[in-house]
Amino acid sequence: MQVLQVQLEVRPDPAEVGRARQWARSRLLGSGIEADEPLAETLILLISELVTNAVVHTGSAAKVRICFSGSGAAVGTVRVEVLDASARPPRQRHADGEDTNGRGLELVDGLADRWGWQQEGVGKRIWCEVDRCQSLLVAAGGEPMTYESPCVVTNRA
Template sequence: MQVLQVQLEVGPDPAEVGRARRWVRSRLAGSGIGEDEPVAETLVLIVSELVTNAVVHTGRPAVLRMQMPGGPQPEPTGTVRVEVSDACARPPLQRHAAGEDTGGRGLELVDGLADRWGWLPEGTGKRIWCEVDRRLPVGGAARGYAARALSTGCG
């Protein structure tokens, strides 16, 4: 199986989060992952949360990388890996937001949506990574959570 790796440099501006979401959608479509596949919106939500954390909590540029099944006819299975690197060495902190809190849910969402995730020190900063296994049909509880979060505007 061929693997496609793509990268986007993200500036230290919260407006960059929207650009990152658009970029991910276009790269997924180019890899054969349709926008109507539940895994597509799951990945967009994960990228949105990780890029938001990198930009808002560090105030520094970040690099978004994705590795996904590629080629002319990609398999409807495989793993998509998302990585966000920033120049802040402070480890990510998974918080547990209370009902009315407007923040603190990012890594909790990533934990619920990704099949695996973690972080590694990288140079003077860190790299947060996660993997989502692409399955057809997608039936995991986490995918249902993504659909509910997107439809209710939670996040």
């Protein structure tokens, strides 16, 4: 399985979330995921939430990685990782009615096929995965695709 990884470093500034979204859109197009594909908007929203959490809740710089298994029309699973310098575990909350915060990880849980986190040096890595072709494969009688290996660095932005 071919894996392509791209990476962006973001400063500890909420304005960086917009820059991360713009960067991600261009990388998705470069991978063969069209802007009008539902997967593209899902991934942009996931990236936005994870980067927002990193810069707002840690107050430190972060790294955003997008890992593509396959390329072009053959992209299967897309993995998003955000690495930050805080060892504090992420905490999924439940926002009520008019609350303006607390929906980020609920949204990630609802949109991603899988997500989780792990300690990474003095900080942590929060990741999520979305399977591009899973529903098509299952409808055709095939097995769902899974992401089985860690990201391999082949390209850095």
